[in-house]
Amino acid sequence: MEYFGYLASVIIGLSLGLIGGGGSILTIPILVYLFKIDPKLATTYSLFIVGITALSGCFSHYRMGNLKIKSALYFVVPSVFSILIIREVIFLKIPNVLFTINDFQITKNFLIMIIFAVLMMAASISMIRESNSQIKSSTTNFTQLSVIGAVVGIIIGFLGAGGGFLIIPALLFFANLPMKQAVGTSLLIIFINSSIGFIGDLYIGTPIDYPFLLEISSIAFIGMLIGSQLSKRMDGNKLKPLFGWFVLVMGIYILIKEIFLN
Template sequence: MSVLVILFGLLVGALQGLVGAGGSILAVPALVYGLGFPLSQAVQMALVIVGISSVAGIVPRMRSGVDWPLALLLGVSGAATSFAGSAVNRLLDDQVLMLVFAMIMVLAGVRMLRPLAPPPDTGPHGGLTAPMLVKGLLTGCAVGFLTGLLGVGGGFLLIPALLLVLRVPMSVAIGTSLVVIVINCAGGLLAYLGHAELDWGVTALFTLAATIASVLGTRVARSLPDDVLTRGFAVLVLVLAAGVGAQAMLA
């Protein structure tokens, strides 16, 4: 089992470092179908794993790869709604949640296969305008709710939103997404205080492998074109969505 945990951790961390997204949508199915944890426990473990491994991806991008005002806006609004998502999570059947998970993954994968046409990569964003403030709040609330509901950090939704809705260049979108993921994961974990069900041994090993891979992925990402990263990630999301959907329907 330890070998599987390490392999899954490396895959999750590599995606986090490469594209600033994807850790949670791999971590939750890996924990549920690959390692046999119940969904409620897998959600909590994924929040720890993805939150910590995302920090490793932020460090090399702190100075010029993060729009900090936007990240804090998205993160704070998302952390608030993550409590509502975690409450709904406890009311719904696991198979229903996994089907919702698969449908969201399909939508995200298809959207990322389409040309995103981001603005020129000119560095951190110039500031929060009034329209961006409203869009940022709505985006943060939606992603935060999904974080609590499904144990996802939200990066696979944040990256397209940052590029298309908020017009942030890709180089800044990745770092900004990772900051929001960390905040959302922390908010999601707080919502589970008092009834946490983590396997700390598996969580620690998974997190260590994911963190190492995240650091390496960040370095590799600097040498790869943006379209290669986004399209490769989108294809992986669609393949995984088909597997998760099939498993949920068969169950």
């Protein structure tokens, strides 16, 4: 299964390069199901892999003029505070076994994967639906963007996800950015959020297998280079619904596996 995991790691970078999100949606299942890593530790690993891969994509999008720094800062500042509070305070206090129904234990790991699957399916719907690409207003609602940033930070802190599958819709509808600018700006936000979350985990002493992380990150980086080049030639609005269907299938699979096949 590890060979499939290494192959699938290319798609992590590919999705980030093409649509500025989806890396964490793929990374968590790859780490848990193909590399057999504990879901809690997988959230930490995901922050590193997705963050470092997103950073590499930022440079190419910066050269293409797709980074909107002001929108990124209004989003990322409140999200960083949310990440730190959730990841370094609340998350540590959640017991490994939450409660038991008959002989079935509801564990922290089970809850992480279930919430992750539900969010994947919810996010997929916004990607599948015909997006309002011709937005009438050209102004950015920075207040709403900051509120959404704080909410996304809570999700990132709990799930160890880069949050691109939530950041992209926020940038499209509240910052009114075109798809390609939303992609580039999303990568910058993902890098900052993921870095903060990972550094926080290092601070509390989470054990890290650095050679493994560097292997996966290097493979994902290759995918990012391919995705960034393809994004120059492809219409991002056409990629979004296609990726949405993929995310929906993945979410349904995780839900079924966790509830019925474990």
